[in-house]
Amino acid sequence: MVMKCSDVKKLLMPFVEGALDESLAHKVGEHLKACSDCAREAEALAETVTALREADVPAMEPAANMRSRVMAGIASEPVRRGWWTGRVQAWSAAAAVVLFAGVLMVSLRHGAFEGAPQSAMESLDRAEPPAAYAPAAPLEESAPEPELNDRIVMKEPSKEMKKSVSLPEEAPVRQEAKEKSPVAEGEKGAALGRKDAPAEAAAEADKFGFSPAAETTAASKAEPAPAAPSGGGDSLDSVAAGDLRKAEANGAAAVDEAKKPDDRTLELEKTLSENPDHEGTLLALVKDYRRVGRSQDEYAVADRLTKLKPDNAGYWFMRAQAAERAKLPNEAAASYKKAIELKVAEPNLSLSRSRLEVLEKSTGSGEAGSR
């Protein structure tokens, strides 16, 4: 089936990100071979996505006193009761009214209370359900933007999303923080994992005016949200350091940034122990090890990726960068060579060439690397 340009253009973003299922991706790929207009647009999108992925746009460090600020803010909130407490009390009241009304009716039947007031029945009628929490204002929606054709099946991008955005492969790697203290070489054992975001029903979303999500396809239990990756090292930047001083000056409790454990890494390692060849987890772990400065581990995981996908130029580039950080120049040179041979996308291709040149000069050999 030949796809029309209008349908293909709607699929270009997930296509570029490797989020389409194989058969649909193949159809789009075939169209791009024949249609230079769509191919140009796909290429442009891929370049933009690469630029976004490589850009270093770090988030601010949390204010050192944020917890105490929030606690101070909620200190004045009314004492929260369990949701069931209010309901039980309300229904208990309603039950009491019903009972009273029943007794009254029996009494009326037997003429005990002539001219009995209607107030009991009226009270029953007026019994109100438990007060509901006021929903937050719904997210305002502007004029809807054109949507993808949802009838076209897409596979779960969370499981298959690749780093590569060029057509067809490459996984450009961002230059990240410099190496911290080295760790013994070799792969680590079992580790925590980070599950890819499951398709869970946002059952409470209607609280904020959202329409209910589609039925849960793979509901999983709630898990701690991993910490967002920072763009660089772990030390406080000057802004956060200023906040810390302010917090101390105010006598507020300050969070000890240096002692915060790495929940995200533990989660990823656990997932990997359950599924050692899960590409998405391996990619996330490479980045995470890089973030926390565990260069040897970063290299070990990058190495595993190249064994998993030996034809992926981006993974070889990733392995090369990790090898440099882990002070393994021969492995780095070999990996750069492989990345060049497999034509890794720019700017990584130029970077590979220049780094290889530097490495070969420093090792005094053009035959550096073995693999």
Place this chain on the structure above:
Amino acid sequence: MVDKLKDNFADSDAGLVRRAKAGDAQAFGDLVTLHERSVYGIVSRMVRDRDEADDLVQEIFISAFRAIGGFRETAKFSTWLHSIAVNTTLKRLKRMKRERGVSIDDEETGLADRLESEDVMSPQEAVELSERSESVKRAVDSLPDKQKIVVVMHYFEEMPCEEIAQILGCSVGTVWSRLHYACIRLKGELRNVNSVV
């Protein structure tokens, strides 16, 4: 401190949420500690002023505390929290723009330029990457808020599109569509500032 929390609860979020719903403010404080980084990840890339970001994050968590009684534990707490973060941030931005009449000038970014000199990059390469990052940052700042926030969540916070769809309460197709239009716009902006794209 976070380690201690995890030691106490096998499933830290679920346990803390249950306690917070029952009125345990300290449990909610622990949730703040666990999730503040991810909330800053969204907020601080949308609102460049340090004080504004801190105020907004505080407001988000206080709103979450007020609403936690209605949180149904069938979904992830983080997704629910992020939906509050997005909602509150977009409203704040709208109000700020209305009050100021113009787009927010982000000269005072409050963001540290994290690019550190690396052994693996030459100084020239480091400078080039820094310049490209600045170009991308400026280009992303020029996006309409609803496109910008999906870019922030997907490319900088690395959230998959299904999670973003749950946070925003829209379809996955809509998320891809916003990303598509954002990238088209970014391409033009990046060309204008003479970056690598």
